[in-house]
Amino acid sequence: xxxxxxxxxxxxxxxxxxxxxxxxxxxxxxxxxxxxxxxxxxxxxxxxxxxxxxxxxxxxxxxxxxxxxxxxxxxxxxxxxxxxxxxxxxxxxxxxxxxxxxxxxxxxxxxxxxxxxxxxxxxxxxxxxxxxxxxxxxxxxxxxxxxxxxxxxxxxxxxxxxxxxxxxxxxxxxxxxxxxxxxxxxxxxxxxxxxxxxxxxxxxxxxxxxxxxxxxxxxxxxxxxxxxxxxxxxxxxxxxxxxxxxxxxxxxxxxxxxxxxxxxxxxxxxxxxxxxxxxxxxx
Amino acid sequence: xxxxxxxxxxxxxxxxxxxxxxxxxxxxxxxxxxxxxxxxxxxxxxxxxxxxxxxxxxxxxxxxxxxxxxxxxxxxxxxxxxxxxxxxxxxxxxxxxxxxxxxxxxxxxxxxxxxxxxxxxxxxxxxxxxxxxxxxxxxxxxxxxxxxxxxxxxxxxxxxxxxxxxxxxxxxxxxxxxxxxxxxxxxxxxxxxxxxxxxxxxxxxxxxxxxxxxxxxxxxxxxxxxxxxxxxxxxxxxxxxxxxxxxxxxxxxxxxxxxxxxxxxxxxxxxxxxxxxxxxxxxxxxxxxxxxx
Numbered sequence: 001x002x003x004x005x006x007x008x009x010x011x012x013x014x015x016x017x018x019x020x021x022x023x024x025x026x027x028x029x030x031x032x033x034x035x036x037x038x039x040x041x042x043x044x045x046x047x048x049x050x051x052x053x054x055x056x057x058x059x060x061x062x063x064x065x066x067x068x069x070x071x072x073x074x075x076x077x078x079x080x081x082x083x084x085x086x087x088x089x090x091x092x093x094x095x096x097x098x099x100x101x102x103x104x105x106x107x108x109x110x111x112x113x114x115x116x117x118x119x120x121x122x123x124x125x126x127x128x129x130x131x132x133x134x135x136x137x138x139x140x141x142x143x144x145x146x147x148x149x150x151x152x153x154x155x156x157x158x159x160x161x162x163x164x165x166x167x168x169x170x171x172x173x174x175x176x177x178x179x180x181x182x183x184x185x186x187x188x189x190x191x192x193x194x195x196x197x198x199x200x201x202x203x204x205x206x207x208x209x210x211x212x213x214x215x216x217x218x219x220x221x222x223x224x225x226x227x228x229x230x231x232x233x234x235x236x237x238x239x240x241x242x243x244x245x246x247x248x249x250x251x252x253x254x255x256x257x258x259x260x261x262x263x264x265x266x267x268x269x270x271x272x273x274x275x276x277x278x279x280x281x282x283x
Numbered sequence: 284x285x286x287x288x289x290x291x292x293x294x295x296x297x298x299x300x301x302x303x304x305x306x307x308x309x310x311x312x313x314x315x316x317x318x319x320x321x322x323x324x325x326x327x328x329x330x331x332x333x334x335x336x337x338x339x340x341x342x343x344x345x346x347x348x349x350x351x352x353x354x355x356x357x358x359x360x361x362x363x364x365x366x367x368x369x370x371x372x373x374x375x376x377x378x379x380x381x382x383x384x385x386x387x388x389x390x391x392x393x394x395x396x397x398x399x400x401x402x403x404x405x406x407x408x409x410x411x412x413x414x415x416x417x418x419x420x421x422x423x424x425x426x427x428x429x430x431x432x433x434x435x436x437x438x439x440x441x442x443x444x445x446x447x448x449x450x451x452x453x454x455x456x457x458x459x460x461x462x463x464x465x466x467x468x469x470x471x472x473x474x475x476x477x478x479x480x481x482x483x484x485x486x487x488x489x490x491x492x493x494x495x496x497x498x499x500x501x502x503x504x505x506x507x508x509x510x511x512x513x514x515x516x517x518x519x520x521x522x523x524x525x526x527x528x529x530x531x532x533x534x535x536x537x538x539x540x541x542x543x544x545x546x547x548x549x550x551x552x553x554x555x556x557x558x559x560x561x562x563x564x565x566x567x568x569x570x571x572x573x574x575x576x
Contacts, residue, residue, distance in 0.1 A: 008481060012378040013385070019375045020392045023452060026407040027396075029418055033410070045421045096302040103299035108289045115300050122311045124563050128510045128532050129555040132539045132548055133314035133321065141309075153310040156303055169286070176288050186290045215400035217514040218536070233400045237518055240406055249410070256406050263398035271391060275457060278397075 027260075033253035034058075041249035053250065061254040075255055078232040081147075082214055083262075085231060088151040089213030090206050093160050098202075101164035102190055106176070123158035127219050135222050145226040154219060160205055163280060167198045204277030207270050211263045232259040315556065321549035340550035349526065350534070350551075357530040360444060361508035368448035369500055372455030377485060379456075380463040390460060397453040401511055405518030408446035432520065436527035439520045443528050446519060447512045454507075455500055462496040463489060502566045509558065531555060 029048075033041055036051040062075050103109075104116055127134065134153055143149030171194070179189045195202075220231045236259060239252045267274050322340050324333045344350045379389045396404070411419045412430060420430035432439040466489060474484050513532050516522060522529035522537060529537070535555060539548030 005481070009382060012381045015378050016375060016382070016385075016389050019371070020389065023393055023396060023449070026404075026411060026449065029411055030407055042416065044416060046416060046418045048418065096306065099299040100303040103296040105286060106290055107292060107296035107299075109292045109296045112296075115304060118307055118312070119303060122307050124560045125311050125315050125556065126510050126559065128513060129535070129552050129559060130311070130314045130318055131536060132545065132552065133317035134310055136317070137310060137314055152306060156306040156311060161303065173287050176286070176290075180288075180290075186295055189290075211398050215398075217400060217402045217517075222540070233402060236402055236406045240409065240518060247416070249416070252406075253410065256403055260399045260403050263400075264395050267395050267398040268391060271394070274394075275461075278454070278457065279461065 030253045030257055033249050034257050036250050038248045038250050042247055057250050057254045061251050061258065073227045073230055073235075075232065075235075075258060077228065078230050078235055079258065079262075081150075081229055082231040082233060082259075084147050085150045085216065085220070086210050086213035086262075088147060089154050089216075090209035092151060092155040093157050093209050094202055094205060096155065097157060097160035097164055098195075098198075099190075101161050101168060102194060104161075105165055105168040106186065106189075119156075119158050119161050121158075122156050127154060131218065131222060138223055144223050145229050147229075149223050150216075150220055150229070150231075151213070154213070154216065160209070163201065163205065164198065166280075167201050168194065171197055200273070200276070201280070203270075204273045204280065206277075207266055207273045208277040210266055214263050235259075318549045318552040318556075321545055322553045323546075324549075325546050336546075340546045341554075344547065344550055344554070352526075353529050353531055353534050356440075356528075357509065357532075360440070360447075360512075360528075360530055361505050363444045364447045364451065364508040364512070365501060365504035367444065368451040369455050369497070369504060371448070371452050372459050375452075376456050376459035376463055377489070379460055381481075386460070390457070393456050394453040396450050397457075399450060400514060401447075401450060402514030402518045404446050404450045405443075405515040408442060408449070409519045412442055432524075434524055436524055439524055439528050443512070443515055443519050446515050447508060450515075451504060451507055455504070458496050458500055459493065462493040466492050499566070502562055506559070506562055509555075509562075 029046075032047055032050050034057055035054040036047055037053050040047065040051065100115075100119065104112060138144060138149045138153060141149075143152070175193055176189065179193060184192070215233060216231070217233055220229075220234050221237075224230060224234070232255070236252075236256055239255060243249065243252055323335060323337055325336045325339065375389075375393060379386045379393075382389070399407075409432075411417050412432060414420055414431040414433065417430070423430045430438060432442045470488060470492075471484060474488055479487065509530075510532050512530070513536065516528055516530060516533045520528040522533050531551065532555065535548055535551045538544045538551065542548075
């Protein structure tokens, strides 16, 4: 504390609490909506305080038919699809980035810089700017409506490779020298020295990539026509459209709540890793 | 800094980079070059024949008032989102940096919207502002404001800006708080001894010292508003009413997948790619500067 200004400290807390309330308000409204009956949710003004239907709605949404307009794919199935997609994107990105960063840092081989630049270019091509041709490629490979089609085109990432390159470059050369004197080959060095040393970086990156993968929207929207492959994040749009005809806002908002819960839990409970991942990958 | 020692060259490094290079070639380089090639073609209405037309698609785009409007709208939208979310973040971070007890509690309470998918953020805001049911439009009615973002263009734009900024406050707050906490306390104390009040200290010491973070965040927020807000637009307005929220990334999708104008959509993709490349270059030049500090 630089100086003692109780009024200013009080004001600081007041403004921060106000800020937190403003940030949390949309989620609060969502939660409240998911605890009332569908009839109550059509009466103006809508409630600001939770009702007693939380578990009824949860049961109906998760296991039951869900809201009209979702083509009757149960919500647990959509959450499973999201989970598979998020995990394959996260694990896939980490795996291929680790080994390619290892090759680029620890080997001197012809075309090394060419490979490096090739990976670098992917930084400039987010899926949004190349949707149509990428869709055509995936269609030609017969990967529409499959987990591979959902995750593979999002797996290559320059940021993860750069981060691991940066991590490897800070590992002292003496490590490699002593490992080689002890007779360790490249893969042995990778498994027994590099992987354990970059453990926290891998975990931090995993947190970021899990959120990234879970929240994918445009790509799954394009390549899944089969309702069995719908992800939970995607389903919200259909629900919003169905709300025009059958306004079951309690079920819709419960689905939204379930869709945002896993990544929020990851952020809150792995905050340290999340902050580390966010600041080190620079997105 | 590069390694002095390496493993002897063999087939191994090629094997190690192969997965990433194959995925990059198949899903990045090939589609991007296809987009560039398609942007030079015009397909007839039935998809039966294509004609090579050089830059006619681009010429059509730049002469299309709708495209130019969308371009300007996107700039406007990005600027508003960046200003709103960064403004809120810097105020909250400034106060959070002041309170010693509880700064981390506030951080926990403020950063989680980062984890909410854009389309969900859109869904929450569209629910709150639903013209007949929404809780906020109900309050607004009490003030005599008739809210209907399905009809009113500026209200529609306002709604997507608010939803987009709401989600991004968390990210900006995190970086601003980290930047402010890394300023040496002795600098602030020296200014306090010289009689500078909190507000003066903020403007003359803190704000200039965190300017690298501000530049970095401007780029990040621009990229976010350009590309990651697709879900918000899709959930809230679908580009409407009358195209008033049709930003570039939404237009690419709409013209390509809904309007089936392949050449035009590809040309738009190419322009977007050039924009991303420009932003990446700016970001990297800045990152280099940060290293020099």
